Amino acid sequence: MLVLPMALIALYSITRHGNSIISFSLTLEHYVKFFTDPDFLTVLTRSLWIAFKTTVICLILGYPIAYYISRSREKMQGILLMCITIPTWINMLVRTYAWIGIMSEGGILSTILSFFGLGDFELLYTETAVLIGMVYNFLPFMILQINTSLCKMDHSLLEASADLGATPVRTFTRVTFPLSLPGVISGINLVFLPAVSSFFIPKLLGGGQYFLIGNLIENQFITVGEWNFGSAISMIMAVIMMLMMMAVNKIETRNAGGKEE
Amino acid sequence: MENTKIIEFRNIVKSFDGQIVLKGVNLDIYENEFVTLLGPSGCGKTTLLRILGGFLEADEGSVVFDGVDINHLPPYQRELNTVFQKYALFPHLSVYENIAFGLKIKKMSKDIIDQKVMKMLKLIGLEGYENKNTAVLSGGQQQRVAIARALVNEPKVLLLDEPLAALDLKLRKEMQYELKRIQQEVGITFIFVTHDQEEALTMSDKIVVMKNGEIQQVGTPEEIYNEPANEFVANFIGESNILPGVMLDDYKVRFDDIDFDCVDFGFKKNEAVDVVIRPEDIDIVPVPDGKMTGEVLSVLFKGVHYEIIVETVPGTSVTVNMNVIRNQDVVSADGKEKISATNFYVDIEDVPNLDDKEIIARSNAMAWDTETDDYVSIAKIEYDIKAELGAYSVIFTTAKGTSIERVITVVNQPFVKNEKANEAVMAFNFTKTVDEIQESQALDTDIKTWASAQGWKLSDESQSIDIAVDYDFDPDDVKEGVYKIVFSTTGREFKIHTTDYSEVGQEVGLTFFPEDIHVMSRVVF
Numbered sequence: 035m036l037v038l039p040m041a042l043i044a045l046y047s048i049t050r051h052g053n054s055i056i057s058f059s060l061t062l063e064h065y066v067k068f069f070t071d072p073d074f075l076t077v078l079t080r081s082l083w084i085a086f087k088t089t090v091i092c093l094i095l096g097y098p099i100a101y102y103i104s105r106s107r108e109k110m111q112g113i114l115l116m117c118i119t120i121p122t123w124i125n126m127l128v129r130t131y132a133w134i135g136i137m138s139e140g141g142i143l144s145t146i147l148s149f150f151g152l153g154d155f156e157l158l159y160t161e162t163a164v165l166i167g168m169v170y171n172f173l174p175f176m177i178l179q180i181n182t183s184l185c186k187m188d189h190s191l192l193e194a195s196a197d198l199g200a201t202p203v204r205t206f207t208r209v210t211f212p213l214s215l216p217g218v219i220s221g222i223n224l225v226f227l228p229a230v231s232s233f234f235i236p237k238l239l240g241g242g243q244y245f246l247i248g249n250l251i252e253n254q255f256i257t258v259g260e261w262n263f264g265s266a267i268s269m270i271m272a273v274i275m276m277l278m279m280m281a282v283n284k285i286e287t288r289n290a291g292g293k294e295e
Numbered sequence: 296m297e298n299t300k301i302i303e304f305r306n307i308v309k310s311f312d313g314q315i316v317l318k319g320v321n322l323d324i325y326e327n328e329f330v331t332l333l334g335p336s337g338c339g340k341t342t343l344l345r346i347l348g349g350f351l352e353a354d355e356g357s358v359v360f361d362g363v364d365i366n367h368l369p370p371y372q373r374e375l376n377t378v379f380q381k382y383a384l385f386p387h388l389s390v391y392e393n394i395a396f397g398l399k400i401k402k403m404s405k406d407i408i409d410q411k412v413m414k415m416l417k418l419i420g421l422e423g424y425e426n427k428n429t430a431v432l433s434g435g436q437q438q439r440v441a442i443a444r445a446l447v448n449e450p451k452v453l454l455l456d457e458p459l460a461a462l463d464l465k466l467r468k469e470m471q472y473e474l475k476r477i478q479q480e481v482g483i484t485f486i487f488v489t490h491d492q493e494e495a496l497t498m499s500d501k502i503v504v505m506k507n508g509e510i511q512q513v514g515t516p517e518e519i520y521n522e523p524a525n526e527f528v529a530n531f532i533g534e535s536n537i538l539p540g541v542m543l544d545d546y547k548v549r550f551d552d553i554d555f556d557c558v559d560f561g562f563k564k565n566e567a568v569d570v571v572i573r574p575e576d577i578d579i580v581p582v583p584d585g586k587m588t589g590e591v592l593s594v595l596f597k598g599v600h601y602e603i604i605v606e607t608v609p610g611t612s613v614t615v616n617m618n619v620i621r622n623q624d625v626v627s628a629d630g631k632e633k634i635s636a637t638n639f640y641v642d643i644e645d646v647p648n649l650d651d652k653e654i655i656a657r658s659n660a661m662a663w664d665t666e667t668d669d670y671v672s673i674a675k676i677e678y679d680i681k682a683e684l685g686a687y688s689v690i691f692t693t694a695k696g697t698s699i700e701r702v703i704t705v706v707n708q709p710f711v712k713n714e715k716a717n718e719a720v721m722a723f724n725f726t727k728t729v730d731e732i733q734e735s736q737a738l739d740t741d742i743k744t745w746a747s748a749q750g751w752k753l754s755d756e757s758q759s760i761d762i763a764v765d766y767d768f769d770p771d772d773v774k775e776g777v778y779k780i781v782f783s784t785t786g787r788e789f790k791i792h793t794t795d796y797s798e799v800g801q802e803v804g805l806t807f808f809p810e811d812i813h814v815m816s817r818v819v820f
Contacts, residue, residue: 188381188383190379190380190381190383191383191385193348193350193370193377193379193383194377194379194383194384194385194444195385195396196349196350196369196370196371197348197349197370197371197376197377197445198371198376198396198397198400198444198445198448199371199397199400199401199448200371200396200400204400208396208400209385212387213385213386213387215387
């Protein structure tokens with residue numbers, strides 16, 4: 035059940051259009067088409083680039099928030115975590131629509147900005163809008179992952195570090211941060227992967243002008259009807275993501291300190 | 296040993312959530328000493344150590360280190376290092392990196408760090424382990440790494456917070472010698488926290504015994520063991536016989552009605568004291584040669600020695616009658632309710648204390664619905680009782696009118712006094728049904744309650760004494776009739792450790808030297 039759709043996609047990606055399930059001819063033309071068309075490659079790099087930016091912003095915003103939560107009192111921790119978790123219970127699509135209201139012309143944001151004489155500027159349907167939408171949607175995953183690894187940390191390690199002469203800043207760079215890396219890495223995975231392939235955030239907030247790989251795939255399946263080409267793009271994305279994860283895991287294991295034998 | 300003061304605790308007070316953990320601790324610690332803070336859990340020893348480490352701030356008082364007040368210094372500015380209870384090794388660093396942590400913070404050059412870490416690995420006997428992950432080390436090895444990580448910084452004082460608690464017995468013994476060896480080799484002050492008295496005696500130059508946030512005694516292991524300052528210290532350090540006595544004069548103490556020579560002096564004349572005699576200091580001899588005589592109660596083989604209990608003063612006992620009767624529940628006219636209660640005895644002095652509740656409790660009166668077995672409350676109690684000897688009737692009635700009549704007998708119960716053992720015991724005759732005896736979940740305790748059995752010290756009536764119950768019927772097979780029940784105290788027993796065997800039941804003499812008698816002033820806790 036889990037493998038079948040995946041296998042079908044893999045099969046579709048290497049067969050010609052119009053084949054029936056019973057008789058088909060193999061081809062690599064979809065892959066060749068993707069890698070030779072500069073337009074498609076632009077979409078791919080754009081997708082990877084915006085996902086990268088989303089991840090970096092989520093990390094920069096998320097780490098301090100997660101750190102603050104992990105250092106607050108137990109009761110406060112629960113409340114703060116609730117505040118971060120509850121929005122994720124509401125459908126992502128609905129929340130993204132809400133951002134249209136905030137960012138549109140004459141919306142809340144431009145009204146506030148106009149108070150400061152920043153005038154009425156167009157935010158919706160720009161790359162910034164897409165970025166804001168992505169960061170907003172994926173930030174909680176980053177925070178929760180990092181917070182978990184910070185909370186799991188043995189407090190006596192921090193005392194030991196201070197005891198050995200490390201200032202609070204040193205303790206952070208040498209103990210706290212390295213030990214929170216597993217959380218950071220799974221946070222990166224959880225933000226980057228869905229960000230690369232997201233299609234409705236760019237569609238809603240980018241207004242069709244901002245075309246990402248997710249939109250491309252959606253287009254091939256729903257609008258164009260090129261299932262085989264769509265499958266090929268999906269396969270390419272799957273391989274890229276797999277490589278990403280392998281690279282990230284490698285960093286993680288290299289971090290383990292000493293030989294385990 | 297040099298006598299340079301390195302640490303002074305001055306009147307340290309600390310409380311958590313309104314609960315006082317340290318009540319004004321004053322303590323001096325000198326250079327090159329192995330000092331142990333010893334006490335039961337919750338005595339404040341770890342709190343004191345954490346205040347010294349800088350992880351907690353004292354509410355009052357100050358900590359002076361090398362002549363400087365370090366109260367407000369954060370941990371990373373203090374010239375001391377800690378070995379944490381669960382080692383707290385950094386899991387993301389190797390053995391080498393763990394030990395080098397403090398040196399790298401101090402920005403020492405690579406070759407000097409190398410040299411120092413290797414020297415430490417040699418000291419703790421873990422050469423060749425430098426590149427290993429700490430998680431693969433055994434508990435003892437992790438412990439050594441934690442010690443090395445602290446010592447490599449060349450602190451003036453090393454703090455150890457129950458570092459051996461997580462190790463098994465054999466390893467713990469090894470590490471005790473190891474720690475002592477390391478301390479002597481590096482020649483710095485170790486402050487060691489433990490609740491294990493044996494550990495403290497083995498390793499320390501100085502032991503600080505603590506209880507409830509206060510220091511009880513400071514001294515060498517020999518001083519603490521041989522001349523405990525009070526009953527708590529005597530009990531906590533090793534096994535001991537502790538008995539009440541009176542200091543008649545310098546070098547003269549009386550206990551159990553016998554005068555003894557001792558080596559203690561400086562007490563007030565006729566001051567009440569506690570006397571400690573260690574089990575290994577008492578010898579068993581033939582009766583005519585003994586300073587005291589008694590009967591051997593039990594002999595336990597303990598490996599190197601026997602632990603023999605000798606009773607020198609018999610306990611106090613009182614015998615009462617237990618009347619076992621048939622069930623005499625009263626069933627209501629319609630058969631829907633049942634009520635039961637028993638006769639009981641009451642001491643003439645206790646009559647004024649009798650009220651409805653007390654009478655229901657003592658007579659065990661209860662009523663219940665015969666169909667559902669639910670209890671029915673007793674609505675009315677009628678009685679007319681005077682503080683005069685005699686029998687009085689009492690009637691219990693439920694709301695529906697089911698009633699039962701019973702007898703309260705007012706007696707003048709004599710109690711058994713035992714001047715020699717400074718105690719008295721009292722108990723009453725009582726009446727119970729076969730069912731009540733067989734349904735009891737804890738018969739000994741119930742019998743004590745039914746008989747209102749109690750024991751107390753003659754010198755202080757508010758101090759109660761444990762009483763044992765003895766009877767010779769089989770509770771599962773008890774029938775109507777009268778049974779004898781004996782309540783008794785244990786008397787004066789001495790615990791003796793000796794290599795010579797004695798027969799249980801034998802009359803023996805006990806002897807000890809004047810210097811084996813340790814007199815302590817009595818502390819009221």
